[in-house]
Amino acid sequence: MDQKIKRLMEFIDASPTPYHAVDNLIGMLDAAGAQRLDERQVWQLEPGAMYYVSRSGNSLIAFRMGLRFSGDTGFLLAGAHTDSPSLKLRPEKQLKSKGYLRLALESYGSPILSGWLDRPLGVAGNVAVREGSDIHSRLFVSDKPFAVIPNLAIHLNREINKGFEYNLHQQMPAVFGLARAENQEESQAGGSHAEREISEILERIGEQMAVDPANIVSADLRLFDYGPSQIIGEELINAPRLDDLAGCLAVMEAFSASEAQEATQLACFFDAEEIGSMTPGGAQSAYLRDILARIVLASRNSGQDFYRALANSACISVDASQAWHPGYPEKFDEFYTPVLGKGIAVKSNANMNYATDFTSLQIAETAAAKAHLQIQRYMARADIQPGKTIGPITASRTGISTVDVGHPMLAMHAIRETIAASDHLDMIAFLRAFYS
Structure with missing residues (x-):
């Protein structure tokens, strides 16, 4: 197996949430x-040196100072997002029915719900x-499968294979155990939930973390597929969260392997893309613009x-691209x-759901030619509007010419997605050419 593909699979398996992804990316930067x-301190920046700034624990911007002043040479930026569609826990809420302990869930982004059923699920996130x-944040990953969302037997739902809409509030709460005998009394409202001062889920998390659950102030927790990433045949990578951890690692691989150039190079990893980017570390925030301004101010x-630096800059937004599905050609x-x-896909849309326009397309064409790569084009059918990326947000907030590219992908937003290993290698080579 190519070492870059092995690193991608290991990175995904070690990054069940955006917090873990950023923590692992920081580990690579430290190495x-x-x-x-620290955004609260005065910065002293040296030409050719590498730096990074993290916000909220789930967003990260790294940069390598250019050998010339940024006002004259601009920035070379590549960005991806750290979050993926998932199911988030409401850990304070206690759900219990006929002795079953269940996890109250809500949808984060737009996951394909059916794939989450009948498989071992872990719990991971950030716990305060x-x-x-003092209050400290600590990363958490369950040390074994934690829950399952069971389907209804086909004998009781004969129409399920004709299509079925799952109700997230009623049918999707995950089963994570059985109530202890002394706690099996049900609420008068039909046994759907019974309030306790500390929920069973927080007690179990506290036990694994070796902390008193009463000292858990808050938690951002998500379910994740407990199964590891896999190679299908010789060429296909099947894994959870490929959208957009594959983009994150491709950007980091290229950034880390590049050498200092005249222009300052940035690798940007934003949270909350799947829910509109409206967070302190999202692409809609002032995060990127703040960092770019401070780089210029720290020099002169x-x-x-x-x-002037913004006008001299170029940006690549890296996210997944829909790939041809032979079962749904229409x-x-x-x-x-x-x-x-x-090869990688360059994404365009007349309504600018992607940032690519007839000018910024030159960025992709130039990098691909330099890397001796073939690129593909993606545009949705004229009667279908695609999802959005951080690309148009970044372009509109900074004025930087931006192109959207992505790994062609099957089953986008499913609990497990599929890409080609060769496309990931092409993406790294493409980004290295861009950074140079």
Whole structure:
């Protein structure tokens, strides 16, 4: 197995939530000698040196200072998002019915719900724990499968294979155990839930973390597929959260392997893309613009230098692309649909759901030519509007010419998705050419 493909699978398996993804990316930056910056401190930046700034624990911007002043040379940015569609827990809520302990869930983004049923699920996230007079955040991953969302037997739902809409509130709460005998009394409302001062789920998490559950102040927890990433045959990667952890690692691989250039290079990893990017570390925030401004200000500033730097810059937004699905040919425009294994896709949309326009397309064409790669084009059918990416958000907030590219992918937003290994290698080579 190619080492880059092995690293991708290991990265995905070690990153069940955006918090873990950012923690692992920071580990790679630390190993490469990057210096951590604090937004509350004054920055002293050296040409050619690597730095990074994290916000909220689930967003990250890394940069390598250019050898010339940014006002003259601009920035080379590549970005991806750390989050994936998932099911989030409401850990304070206690659900119990006929002795079954269940997890109250809500949808994060737009996951395909049916894939989450009847498989071992883990729990992972970030937990705020009171320690004395302080509160510290600690990453959590369950050390074994934690829950299952069971389907109804086909004998009781004969129409299920004709299509069935799952009700997230009623049918999707996951079973994670049986109530202890002394706690099996049900509520008068029919046994759907019974309130306790500390929920059973928080007690179990506290037990694994070796903390008093009463000291758990808050938690951001999600279910995840407990099964590892897999190679299907010789070429296909089947794994959870490929959208967009594959993009994240491709950006980091290319950024880490690049050398300092005249222009400052940035690798951006934003949270909350799946829910609109409206967070302190999302693409809709001032996060990126703040970092770019501070890079210019830390060097020198004549008032217009920041705006000159933006005008001299280029950006690549890396996210998944719909790939041709042989079972649903009617859903695609046959002239503008990529297939797995034929190279990365450049994504366009007349309504600018993607940032690519006739000018920024030159960014992709130039990088692909330099890397000696073939690229594919993706446009949705004229009667279907695709999802959005961080690309148009970044372009509109900074004015930087931006192109959207992605790994061609099957089953986007499913609990497990599929890409071609060769397309991931092409993406890394493409981004390395861009950074150079």
